[in-house]
Every structure is written in structure tokens, then in C-alpha cells.
Amino acid sequence: MATKHSHPWIAVLSGAALLAALAAGGLSFHFTHARAAELDRAVPPPALDQSAGASARETLILAGGCFWGIQGVFQHVRGVEQAVSGYDGGGASTAQYETVSTGTTGHAESVRITYDPRVISYGQLLRIYFSVATDPTQLNQQYPDSGPQYRGEIFATTPDQDKIARAYIAQLNEAKVWSEPIATIVGRDTGFYVAEGYHQNYLTLHPDSDYIATFDLPKVTALQKTFPAEFLAQPVLVPDVKDQ
Numbered sequence: 001m002a003t004k005h006s007h008p009w010i011a012v013l014s015g016a017a018l019l020a021a022l023a024a025g026g027l028s029f030h031f032t033h034a035r036a037a038e039l040d041r042a043v044p045p046p047a048l049d050q051s052a053g054a055s056a057r058e059t060l061i062l063a064g065g066c067f068w069g070i071q072g073v074f075q076h077v078r079g080v081e082q083a084v085s086g087y088d089g090g091g092a093s094t095a096q097y098e099t100v101s102t103g104t105t106g107h108a109e110s111v112r113i114t115y116d117p118r119v120i121s122y123g124q125l126l127r128i129y130f131s132v133a134t135d136p137t138q139l140n141q142q143y144p145d146s147g148p149q150y151r152g153e154i155f156a157t158t159p160d161q162d163k164i165a166r167a168y169i170a171q172l173n174e175a176k177v178w179s180e181p182i183a184t185i186v187g188r189d190t191g192f193y194v195a196e197g198y199h200q201n202y203l204t205l206h207p208d209s210d211y212i213a214t215f216d217l218p219k220v221t222a223l224q225k226t227f228p229a230e231f232l233a234q235p236v237l238v239p240d241v242k243d244q
Contacts, residue, residue: 041131042127042226042227043130043172044171044172044177045123045124045127046126046127046164046167046168047167047168047171048123048167048171049122050117050122050123050164052121055117056116056118057081057114057115057116058117059112059113059115059157060112060113060122060125060154060157060161061088061110061111061113061154061157061192062074062110062111062113062153062154062155063088063089063108063150063152063153063154064133064134064153065109065134065141065145065150065152066142067086067110067111067195067199068199068203068216069133069203069216069219070083070085070109070133070134071083071084071085071111072212072216072217072219072220073216073220073223074125074128074133075203075235075237076220076223076224076231076233076235077128077227077230077231077232078229078231079116079120079230080120080125080232080236081115081236082113082114082236082238083111083112083236084112084238085109085110085111085194085195085199085200085202085238086110086111086112086192086193086195087100087192087195088107088108088110088112088153088155088189088190088191088193089107089110089153089155089187090105090106090107091106091191092191092193094106095107095193097196097199100149101147101149103148103149107149107193108149108150108151108153109149109195112192112194113125120230122160122161124230126154126164126168128227128230129154130168130172130184131222131226132222132223132226132227134152134184136152136178137179137181137182137183138152139151139183140183144215152183152184153184153185153186153187154185154187155187155189156188156189157189169186200237201237201238203216203217204237
């Protein structure tokens with residue numbers, strides 16, 4: 001597994017050739033916000049955040065394009081105990097990569113993030129998500145991948161998460177952080193299904209992949225530059241996953 005099905009040409013273009021083709025206008029998909037230079041600014045922190053509680057472990061589920069990049073970013077965030085690629089938004093019977101890739105199942109490629117709220121808050125994780133992990137203005141698309149399975153969505157696991165996420169999106173829209181409105185939606189976690197083993201730790205296992213080098217490694221670089229206090233040099237990997 002080395003490519004995303006929606007754009008098999010990534011397999012035959014090197015990173016340099018791909019960027020050259022984009023610059024020449026030879027590829028038609030929306031790439032406006034994929035430049036690394038636009039991934040290294042922190043958006044304002046949320047005015048509303050979770051209160052520090054006694055819980056030592058909470059869960060956040062995010063979708064924002066290919067799960068390889070989302071997982072890769074949050075595996076480098078201090079306070080994150082695990083980030084697992086999977087599917088949310090659809091049923092158990094259709095939670096397989098080939099089926100989800102048809103865009104007809106209701107699923108989005110998602111990442112379940114388990115974190116310690118005593119180290120990092122829910123709101124700060126959302127801030128990282130909007131700052132470096134995804135372009136929230138793209139509707140049903142992230143860079144070369146298009147379809148509802150690549151939508152931006154925050155799957156709230158509690159009423160507080162829902163409230164904070166909606167307030168934060170409203171805050172960022174009001175501040176006009178981006179010239180276009182945020183397309184990321186807030187939904188409800190109806191069941192997270194872990195993705196196939198070859199999708200886990202993909203960024204770490206395949207740093208030389210043209211897809212990873214072009215679209216995802218710049219996000220990790222941006223995380224280190226923009227959030228140095230939260231950056232974890234050694235990624236927290238999903239255990240027992242072999243390079244496939």
C-alpha cells in the first residue's frame with residue numbers, strides 16, 4: 001500500500017516532479033493551502049476550553065483528510081498517549097478501507113486520540129488540529145484526496161467536547177482567521193473502528209513515500225516550529241504494527 005486510491009498518479013510522480021507539475025498548473029485539484037509556508041502559524045487559542053479534572057485519560061476523534069497525516073502529527077504531541085487511525089461516522093459492516101474509499105458509507109478517515117488532560121487540554125489539541133494538521137476551509141477534500149471520506153469533522157465524545165468545538169469554530173470564523181469560512185463540522189461519535197494494520201504508523205514507517213513527503217511531513221515540521229513546547233521528538237506509536 002503506497003498510494004491513496006483517488007489519485008494513483010502520486011505513485012508515479014516523485015515529490016519534486018509533483019510539485020513542479022502543480023506549479024505549472026498541470027494538475028487540477030485545489031492545492032492552494034498545501035504549501036508548508038502556510039502551515040506554520042498558530043491560530044488563536046480557544047476562548048472556551050475544558051476544565052482541568054481528575055481524569056488522567058480522555059479521548060478525542062478527529063477527521064481531516066487522509067488519516068496518515070493526522071495520526072502522524074498527533075503522535076508527536078506531548079500528552080498524547082496514543083493516536084490510532086480508523087473510521088467514524090458509519091456502520092461496522094462498512095468500516096473497511098476499500099469500502100470507505102467509495103465515499104458512500106458515511107465514514108470519514110479518522111484518528112482516535114487518547115490524551116492526558118493534565119498535560120494538554122482538549123482545546124489545545126483542537127488548536128493544533130486547525131493550525132497545522134488540516135486545512136479547515138476545504139469541503140470534502142484535503143489536498144489531492146477528495147470525497148466525503150476526507151471531510152473535516154470533529155466527532156464529539158461528550159457534550160462538553162461538542163460545545164467547545166462549536167464555540168471554537170465560531171470564534172475562528174468571527175476572527176476571520178482564514179479568508180474562507182471553516183468547512184470542518186462537529187458531529188457525534190457513533191462508533192470508531194480501527195483501520196487495517198498497514199495504515200497504522202504510516203508516516204513513521206514510510207517517510208520516503210512521495211505522498212508522505214509532499215503532504216504530511218511538512219505538517220510535522222510545522223508542529224515542531226509552531227508548537228515547540230508541545231512537540232514530542234519521539235512519536236508515540238501504535239504497538240504491534242509491522243511495516244507492510
